[in-house]
Amino acid sequence: MLVAASISLAAREEAIHSQQALQQAEAQTDVLAGSVSAALAFNDKPAMHQYLAALMRNPQVAAAGIYGPQGRQLAVQTHLGADPPPEVLIPGDTMRTLGRVVVARPVIEQGQALGTAYLQTTPDTLAGFAARHTALVILTGLALLLLSFVTRAASRLARANARLSEEMKARAAAEEAFRQSQKLEALGQLTGGIAHDFNNLLQAIYGAFELVLGKAEDPKTVRRWARNGLEAAERGASLTRQLLAFSRQQKLETKPVVVAEALQRMGDLLARTLGPNVQLVFDLDTDRLTAMSDPTQIELAVMNLAVNARDAMPGGGQLTVRTRRVRIEGDAVLPPGWYLELQVADTGEGMAPHVMDRAFDPFFTTKALGKGTGLGLAQVYGVARQAGGDARIGDNPGGGAAVTLLLREAPAPAEAAAVSGPAAAPTTAAAPATVLLVDDDDAVRGVVRGGLEMRGFTVLDASSGEAALTMTADVAPQIAVIDYAMPGMDGAETAERLRQRLPRLPIILASGHADTAAVERALGGSATVLRKPFDINALSDAVTRLLAAA
Amino acid sequence: MGTDSRLRGWAAAFALAFVALPAQAADAPTPVEVKADYVAKLAPFVVWPAAVFAAPAAPLVLCVQADDAFAALLDKLTTGQSVGAHPVVVRKTPRLGADSGCQIAYVAGSPAQTPAAALKAVDGQPVLTVTDTDSDTGAKGIVNLVAVDGRVRFVIDAARATQSGLTISSKLLALAADVKR
Numbered sequence: 004m005l006v007a008a009s010i011s012l013a014a015r016e017e018a019i020h021s022q023q024a025l026q027q028a029e030a031q032t033d034v035l036a037g038s039v040s041a042a043l044a045f046n047d048k049p050a051m052h053q054y055l056a057a058l059m060r061n062p063q064v065a066a067a068g069i070y071g072p073q074g075r076q077l078a079v080q081t082h083l084g085a086d087p088p089p090e091v092l093i094p095g096d097t098m099r100t101l102g103r104v105v106v107a108r109p110v111i112e113q114g115q116a117l118g119t120a121y122l123q124t125t126p127d128t129l130a131g132f133a134a135r136h137t138a139l140v141i142l143t144g145l146a147l148l149l150l151s152f153v154t155r156a157a158s159r160l161a162r163a164n165a166r167l168s169e170e171m172k173a174r175a176a177a178e179e180a181f182r183q184s185q186k187l188e189a190l191g192q193l194t195g196g197i198a199h200d201f202n203n204l205l206q207a208i209y210g211a212f213e214l215v216l217g218k219a220e221d222p223k224t225v226r227r228w229a230r231n232g233l234e235a236a237e238r239g240a241s242l243t244r245q246l247l248a249f250s251r252q253q254k255l256e257t258k259p260v261v262v263a264e265a266l267q268r269m270g271d272l273l274a275r276t277l278g279p280n281v282q283l284v285f286d287l288d289t290d291r292l293t294a295m296s297d298p299t300q301i302e303l304a305v306m307n308l309a310v311n312a313r314d315a316m317p318g319g320g321q322l323t324v325r326t327r328r329v330r331i332e333g334d335a336v337l338p339p340g341w342y343l344e345l346q347v348a349d350t351g352e353g354m355a356p357h358v359m360d361r362a363f364d365p366f367f368t369t370k371a372l373g374k375g376t377g378l379g380l381a382q383v384y385g386v387a388r389q390a391g392g393d394a395r396i397g398d399n400p401g402g403g404a405a406v407t408l409l410l411r412e413a414p415a416p417a418e419a420a421a422v423s424g425p426a427a428a429p430t431t432a433a434a435p436a437t438v439l440l441v442d443d444d445d446a447v448r449g450v451v452r453g454g455l456e457m458r459g460f461t462v463l464d465a466s467s468g469e470a471a472l473t474m475t476a477d478v479a480p481q482i483a484v485i486d487y488a489m490p491g492m493d494g495a496e497t498a499e500r501l502r503q504r505l506p507r508l509p510i511i512l513a514s515g516h517a518d519t520a521a522v523e524r525a526l527g528g529s530a531t532v533l534r535k536p537f538d539i540n541a542l543s544d545a546v547t548r549l550l551a552a553a
Numbered sequence: 554m555g556t557d558s559r560l561r562g563w564a565a566a567f568a569l570a571f572v573a574l575p576a577q578a579a580d581a582p583t584p585v586e587v588k589a590d591y592v593a594k595l596a597p598f599v600v601w602p603a604a605v606f607a608a609p610a611a612p613l614v615l616c617v618q619a620d621d622a623f624a625a626l627l628d629k630l631t632t633g634q635s636v637g638a639h640p641v642v643v644r645k646t647p648r649l650g651a652d653s654g655c656q657i658a659y660v661a662g663s664p665a666q667t668p669a670a671a672l673k674a675v676d677g678q679p680v681l682t683v684t685d686t687d688s689d690t691g692a693k694g695i696v697n698l699v700a701v702d703g704r705v706r707f708v709i710d711a712a713r714a715t716q717s718g719l720t721i722s723s724k725l726l727a728l729a730a731d732v733k734r
Contacts, residue, residue, distance in 0.1 A: 038724065040597070040598075040724060041598055041722065041724035041725050041727065041728045042724075042728055044594040044597070044598070045591055045594060045707075045728055046587075046590075047728050050727070050728055112597035112598065112724075113596070113597035113598075113636045113637045114597075114635055114636065114637055114638075115594075115596075115597050115634060115635075115636065117594075117597075
């Protein structure tokens with residue numbers, strides 16, 4: 004189309020050019036005719052030649068001549084290469100032969116025809132033609148070149164775009180994996196300390212039971228040591244709950260987070276991360292200040308900061324976690340408004356200015372090779388930015404470093420449902436009912452059985468799903484308590500098979516799995532899930548509730 | 554178009570030139586014929602005051618004070634000619650006067666009037682007087698035909714033309730052998 008347009012343009016231009024050439028030749032002939040009339044009338048050949056010579060200076064004129072009234076040639080001048088003008092000229096119209104114009108105009112003075120002026124233009128040379136159209140040809144060529152370039156660029160762009168979206172997808176997946184690995188890394192760092200803590204807890208429980216065994220005949224002592232053991236077990240349970248919550252693999256989900264509550268939930272884990280030499284001080288707001296974030300990410304950020312602080316205080320110190328509401332105005336980065344300030348300050352050695360400058364850079368670390376990835380503070384920064392805020396490092400007025408997260412305040416979520424704690428008092432004597440207990444762990448099965456029997460239930464226990472099914476061929480229990488994770492037939496399958504036989508059987512699944520929602524989904528909502536570790540009161544409450552509902 | 558065709562063109566031109574020369578020589582006009590022709594052709598290059606012509610198509614009168622042969626020659630040359638809307642009329646005028654009604658007067662003298670007297674008779678009138686005298690002392694018209702290098706040329710007295718109310722075309726002035734201003 005472009006070529007067609009340029010050709011038509013060229014043709015138009017050519018037509019205009021030839022029209023112009025014609026008009027020009029006619030005008031020049033008219034000038035000659037007008038000026039030569041007297042010379043013609045008085046047959047003044049020198050004068051005629053003067054007029055012709057003047058005209059011939061125009062390079063466009065190849066030949067010119069003056070003819071008498073009878074068409075007789077009087078004076079003629081030609082350039083080399085011109086067609087010789089005719090000897091006798093019959094005055095006629097303008098002629099146009101291949102590339103050249105021949106014009107014959109009558110010389111008339113006051114109505115008297117005196118003769119004829121003749122003019123022949125130089126033929127239009129190829130060079131002239133080319134010169135006229137070079138610009139157009141070049142422009143057309145350029146346009147075509149540009150067009151092909153643009154087309155190629157566009158397709159390249161499309162390809163690049165496709166590649167980019169592929170890369171973005173891959174990157175999103177990688178980021179997801181990376182976040183998970185960050186958590187695992189933090190856990191890895193904790194493992195040593197946590198194992199030590201667990202050993203301590205187990206030591207307490209172990210010791211308590213030894214003492215109970217040793218003083219079995221003294222109920223007062225037994226009760227005291229049993230309580231001690233129970234407390235230690237509860238601490239352990241709380242710790243594993245936090246670890247599980249922390250390591251839970253789930254999608255990054257931004258929602259209103261009451262930061263102080265999230266921090267309080269991880270109190271134990273934090274304290275254990277810091278170790279006995281570092282005192283943890285919470286200075287949290289009581290206004291349920293809320294930020295738009297992912298709770299796990301907030302926890303991970305504080306955990307990262309705590310680990311850094313711990314490493315900065317090898318000789319011990321104090322870690323203060325503070326939340327409060329601040330008003331930001333005229334900040335270079337943040338728009339003015341109310342923000343939630345989450346500050347983690349230590350009393351360690353502080354941070355050198357050059358370290359402070361780069362602290363948030365990914366992979367920047369001051370730790371020894373293999374000790375840190377340099378991603379901790381980068382994660383902290385990421386959380387802050389994601390919550391519409393910023394992260395800043397400064398000095399703790401009490402010595403040491405302070406990292407401050409400024410999170411844009413969000414409207415508080417609806418009041419969370421009250422978390423049910425362990426029942427305050429043991430429930431006494433429920434209606435006598437038969438409970439089918441399935442658990443592959445003999446110890447757990449024994450303890451739970453004891454607990455249930457203490458509450459007045461008759462207990463049938465089985466160490467596997469298969470055994471439970473065999474058992475129920477003869478006896479029909481009123482309720483079943485089944486462990487979820489078992490070798491062979493798992494809890495979900497056992498529950499399903501039992502249901503086939505006893506469709507209205509209430510079932511409680513006990514699971515140590517972090518994601519109870521996943522377990523519930525696997526069961527299609529037909530069973531109650533009890534999170535392990537549970538205390539006997541919680542279990543017997545659940546059993547009593549389900550029996551009442553049945 | 555090949556070279557041979559161009560050569561042929563040149564050859565034809567040469568042949569024509571040789572053939573044409575004797576022919577032209579035979580046809581060459583005599584000096585008298587040339588002069589008559591000149592007189593006949595002056596009119597288109599002169600503008601008279603509008604009042605000179607009684608009507609838009611009134612004739613342009615060319616008065617001749619010369620021998621009959623010259624008058625006849627002029628008559629023949631101007632037959633069917635007109636200048637603008639004015640047909641050219643040749644009138645023999647042995648005695649020229651202010652009331653002769655001439656626009657052009659060829660003054661060569663007659664038994665009735667010397668050239669000087671004739672010129673004097675129309676002096677200051679819008680009449681283009683034409684004389685043919687080579688002598689320095691002779692009476693000369695506004696246009697005086699002279700021979701220069703064997704060719705008939707003319708001298709124009711532009712000052713007198715202006716006095717007479719005539720406008721002479723610059724084209725004619727350009728051809729003049731001399732112009733008196």
